[in-house]
Amino acid sequence: MEYIENRTYDEIKIGDTASIVRTLKLEDIQLFAAMSGDINPTHLDSDYAKSSQFQEVIAHGMWSGALVSNILGTQLPGPGTVYIDQSMHFARPVTLGDTITVTITVTGKFDHHHHVTFDCNCVNQNNLVVMSGTAEVMAPMEKVRRPRTELPEVRVTDKTSQYRRLLAMAEAPEPIPMAVVHPCDRDSLLGAIEAAKANLIIPVLIGPRSKIDAVARAQEVDISPYQIVDVPHSHAAANFAVAMAREGTVEALMKGSLHTDELMAEVVAGETGLRTSRRISHVFIMDVPTYPRMLLITDAAINIAPTLEEKVDIVQNAIDLAQVLQVSEPKVAILAAVETVMPKQRSTLDAAALCKMADRGQITGGILDGPLAFDNAVSIVAAKTKGIRSAVAGRADILVVPDLEAGNMLAKQLEYLADAQAAAIVLGATVPIVLTSRADTVQTRLASCAVAVLLAHHKKSGKSS
Numbered sequence: 001m002e003y004i005e006n007r008t009y010d011e012i013k014i015g016d017t018a019s020i021v022r023t024l025k026l027e028d029i030q031l032f033a034a035m036s037g038d039i040n041p042t043h044l045d046s047d048y049a050k051s052s053q054f055q056e057v058i059a060h061g062m063w064s065g066a067l068v069s070n071i072l073g074t075q076l077p078g079p080g081t082v083y084i085d086q087s088m089h090f091a092r093p094v095t096l097g098d099t100i101t102v103t104i105t106v107t108g109k110f111d112h113h114h115h116v117t118f119d120c121n122c123v124n125q126n127n128l129v130v131m132s133g134t135a136e137v138m139a140p141m142e143k144v145r146r147p148r149t150e151l152p153e154v155r156v157t158d159k160t161s162q163y164r165r166l167l168a169m170a171e172a173p174e175p176i177p178m179a180v181v182h183p184c185d186r187d188s189l190l191g192a193i194e195a196a197k198a199n200l201i202i203p204v205l206i207g208p209r210s211k212i213d214a215v216a217r218a219q220e221v222d223i224s225p226y227q228i229v230d231v232p233h234s235h236a237a238a239n240f241a242v243a244m245a246r247e248g249t250v251e252a253l254m255k256g257s258l259h260t261d262e263l264m265a266e267v268v269a270g271e272t273g274l275r276t277s278r279r280i281s282h283v284f285i286m287d288v289p290t291y292p293r294m295l296l297i298t299d300a301a302i303n304i305a306p307t308l309e310e311k312v313d314i315v316q317n318a319i320d321l322a323q324v325l326q327v328s329e330p331k332v333a334i335l336a337a338v339e340t341v342m343p344k345q346r347s348t349l350d351a352a353a354l355c356k357m358a359d360r361g362q363i364t365g366g367i368l369d370g371p372l373a374f375d376n377a378v379s380i381v382a383a384k385t386k387g388i389r390s391a392v393a394g395r396a397d398i399l400v401v402p403d404l405e406a407g408n409m410l411a412k413q414l415e416y417l418a419d420a421q422a423a424a425i426v427l428g429a430t431v432p433i434v435l436t437s438r439a440d441t442v443q444t445r446l447a448s449c450a451v452a453v454l455l456a457h458h459k460k461s462g463k464s465s
Contacts, residue, residue: 002148006078009114009139012106018076019103022067024059024094030156032060058093064122064131067102072137076104077116080140084115088133092124099125104135114139155290163287163421163447165294167198169326170450173457175202176251178434178449179241181263182207182234187438188256189215189223191445196226200449204229204250206237234258238266245274245431251460252452254434260301267429279303279313280428282435283321284411285451288420291378295414296322296330296398300407301435302426308350311400312363315354317427318398319366324458325451333377333396334370335406339388347371347402354400366398367391374399374410423447425455432456 007016022028029043038060041048049057065088072081094100101123108117116139122131178201183189189212192203205212205223209230216223231237238258244250255263267274282301285294298318303310315332322330334351341348351370358368369392375382380394401407414420423444426433432455434448 005145077139079144082138085136179250182237182258183256184211185257195449251456274429278428330397331392336371
């Protein structure tokens with residue numbers, strides 16, 4: 001067991017020193033902000049910081065001050081110390097990756113009240129002073145030796161950072177007309193209204209008017225600003241919404257309180273649906289707090305056991321979406337249980353074929369690698385441990401799963417065990433389709449609508465493939 005022990009007033013001598021060394025990490029800045037409530041963009045907003053005098057985010061000044069407190073409270077004098085006074089002068093900023101050495105030196109002792117004064121000095125890895133000052137404490141008179149307290153592990157996460165980015169990207173384009181199919185429960189109706197209030201969509205509510213009105217009254221929301229198309233049931237709502245999309249009256253669809261199969265049956269209908277030359281596929285856009293970038297997972301809802309030919313479209317759809325979301329050259333990991341090609345495992349053969357097809361220009365716009373096991377796709381450490389040299393391994397933007405079951409389980413594991421947020425979109429039709437779940441939050445529904453808005457405007461710009 002480790003112990004922490006103080007130095008009493010009588011043991012302290014002028015000239016005694018103590019020090020610690022710390023390297024500033026992003027988590028330090030975020031945790032200090034969360035603790036203090038100081039959300040100055042100088043410390044937290046990299047885009048803002050680029051235009052500041054320092055050109056990058058810097059630590060809160062009192063982060064260095066807290067390191068002085070650390071030494072006083074744990075080393076010199078240590079347990080039993082009472083802080084009396086502190087002065088600090090901040091000479092230069094502390095930036096991410098800087099290694100700071102904090103040293104305190106005893107300069108005075110006062111027997112009448114057992115106070116001790118210190119010079120405090122903080123230097124960076126280049127031996128440049130970042131902070132200097134003085135401190136005064138009341139030193140303990142009795143010896144204290146206690147087991148060192150084990151601090152809880154603290155993980156700083158921001159579970160909506162990528163979603164805020166999506167919403168910010170969708171702010172500039174005009175709202176798009178969107179058919180909301182059978183919004184006859186609380187979540188589907190409120191989700192559409194919130195998206196309208198956020199200036200993302202102009203909703204067209206399609207379903208039995210009596211049911212829509214009843215939900216609106218129960219939730220005390222005003223739906224008078226929005227067009228309502230009165231149809232008798234959910235099947236009629238799906239049929240009418242698809243017809244509006246074919247005519248160009250709406251630019252996207254949103255699933256309401258009907259089953260996915262009921263809506264998609266109308267979408268894929270041969271003569272009256274919304275098919276294109278591409279295979280229709282589904283993508284989860286996930287904000288995983290423990291992963292440094294937006295993560296796209298496909299296909300987890302439409303294609304049950306896709307063939308190699310179908311996977312080509314699934315991959316291309318996801319690449320095209322990533323590029324609309326401003327990932328210029330997305331890294332695509334083709335997942336399997338192992339990272340080597342195994343003749344008896346079809347997923348590994350498909351992965352190898354997809355990568356070669358990308359080499360031959362049959363899939364464009366992304367960097368593909370596979371087969372990759374999940375750990376190798378998202379962890380650079382795991383990839384290095386297995387000797388995998390790849391531009392994709394550990395840095396994947398897109399995860400292509402072998403089949404629907406694998407994708408569905410992976411997405412839900414991330415959502416429920418890793419606290420991820422998941423938006424969802426269906427691609428490959430003539431218009432984007434927002435697929436919602438009963439468990440979706442308002443934030444999720446807004447993010448899904450933001451993706452649909454970006455896709456619709458991308459199509460109108462003539463850039464779509």
